[in-house]
Amino acid sequence: MIGDDFAELKLFITGPILLRDEVRKAALLPEYGHRDSENIKRFGSIMSNLMTIAGNPEGYTPMIFNGSGTNVLEASVRSLVSDTDKVLNVSVGAFGDLFGKLSEANGKNLISLKFPYGQAIDLKILEEALVEHKPDVVTFTHNETSTGVINDVVSVCKLIRAHGALPVVDGVSIFGGAPSTIAEARPLMYCTSTQKSLGLPAGFGIGFVGDEALKKAEGVKNRGYTTDILAQITKARLCQTLTTPNGTLGNQMCVQLDYIVNTETVAVRFKRHEEMRKIAHDWVAEMDGYELFAQDGYRSLSLTTVKTPAYMTIDRLKEVKEHMRGHGYLFDPGYGKINKELQEQGTSPIFRIGHMADIMPDMLKDYLEALRGVLSSFK
Numbered sequence: 001m002i003g004d005d006f007a008e009l010k011l012f013i014t015g016p017i018l019l020r021d022e023v024r025k026a027a028l029l030p031e032y033g034h035r036d037s038e039n040i041k042r043f044g045s046i047m048s049n050l051m052t053i054a055g056n057p058e059g060y061t062p063m064i065f066n067g068s069g070t071n072v073l074e075a076s077v078r079s080l081v082s083d084t085d086k087v088l089n090v091s092v093g094a095f096g097d098l099f100g101k102l103s104e105a106n107g108k109n110l111i112s113l114k115f116p117y118g119q120a121i122d123l124k125i126l127e128e129a130l131v132e133h134k135p136d137v138v139t140f141t142h143n144e145t146s147t148g149v150i151n152d153v154v155s156v157c158k159l160i161r162a163h164g165a166l167p168v169v170d171g172v173s174i175f176g177g178a179p180s181t182i183a184e185a186r187p188l189m190y191c192t193s194t195q196k197s198l199g200l201p202a203g204f205g206i207g208f209v210g211d212e213a214l215k216k217a218e219g220v221k222n223r224g225y226t227t228d229i230l231a232q233i234t235k236a237r238l239c240q241t242l243t244t245p246n247g248t249l250g251n252q253m254c255v256q257l258d259y260i261v262n263t264e265t266v267a268v269r270f271k272r273h274e275e276m277r278k279i280a281h282d283w284v285a286e287m288d289g290y291e292l293f294a295q296d297g298y299r300s301l302s303l304t305t306v307k308t309p310a311y312m313t314i315d316r317l318k319e320v321k322e323h324m325r326g327h328g329y330l331f332d333p334g335y336g337k338i339n340k341e342l343q344e345q346g347t348s349p350i351f352r353i354g355h356m357a358d359i360m361p362d363m364l365k366d367y368l369e370a371l372r373g374v375l376s377s378f379k
């Protein structure tokens with residue numbers, strides 16, 4: 001039968017992620033009409049639970065875009081950066097670069113500021129760029145999934161605003177695992193998606209859109225249609241999507257967000273992510289020759305990046321991956337482009353430990369024990 005040979009692997013990659021059984025079962029709930037009274041039974045609670053997970057930031061409306069995280073990021077630049085604006089993209093890795101690419105691909109007037117892999121945004125260097133370029137909009141990443149770095153969103157947003165610019169944040173891999181900080185940071189728009197720390201399959205981009213962003217969009221031409229937050233807002237206020245949503249994902253999201261808010265609770269979920277980060281860090285500390293890759297003080301709550309010893313190579317990490325598959329796990333051998341660059345510089349690659357969404361501390365400990373065993377045969 002089709003599917004008989006689909007492997008039941010525990011995913012420790014950084015998205016898509018392992019799904020709870022209850023989320024998998026929710027895929028069997030009835031299909032519904034997205035303009036029918038059945039829709040609000042799902043999306044009414046989805047919208048209010050999204051606000052709860054976000055920390056109930058006043059003046060923001062959650063918006064659901066079909067597609068994935070990239071679609072909502074593209075919507076943010078199309079809706080918020082005008083033809084006469086200068087947009088400064090601040091990147092600390094591959095996903096930061098993607099945000100810049102989206103501005104460039106849409107013909108925006110882009111300036112790029114990049115930090116070395118493993119480093120967070122340095123406020124002094126950012127300030128110099130703000131003074132030099134005087135951008136109108138600044139885009140940056142909350143949690144850089146390729147390098148395991150988490151930026152201080154509140155400080156970065158405050159600095160951007162102090163220089164008269166408007167911040168837009170990619171929070172894709174952290175939302176649902178740590179505080180969004182939207183209420184304090186007050187970005188124009190905060191973007192995320194379903195298949196990372198929220199513990200759902202991919203399929204929706206989620207945007208928290210401030211009232212200020214709705215005003216700003218009025219002055220932007222060629223916002224597109226599905227990427228236009230002004231087209232989206234009318235439906236979002238009715239707890240609907242602009243175009244037909246994935247009904248299965250809607251059912252699963254309704255069940256999962258209710259679980260996060262009312263069963264696990266947001267505070268406990270965030271604490272669990274802190275605990276898992278500590279488990280990963282303690283494990284690395286015990287591993288001879290292995291080191292944490294991300295800058296101290298800016299290490300992600302949803303994934304850990306590990307610098308390997310000199311004898312490790314990209315090809316060997318692929319072998320590690322296959323060994324881990326034999327143990328029933330999907331191992332993450334690191335972000336391909338970054339490891340290629342590291343190899344070209346003559347340094348060993350990094351790998352990633354995804355510890356987000358509904359991975360439990362004991363599951364992570366078991367995984368790391370298996371990984372310790374596999375890595376010990378490479379020397």
Ligand SMILES: *Cc1c(COP(=O)(O)O)cnc(C)c1O
Nearest residue numbers: 068069070095143145172173193
């Ligand atoms: C995964 C990810 C994206 C891309 O999201 P897709 O859902 O794959 O489109 C963007 N930014 C960050 C930080 C991510 O982790």
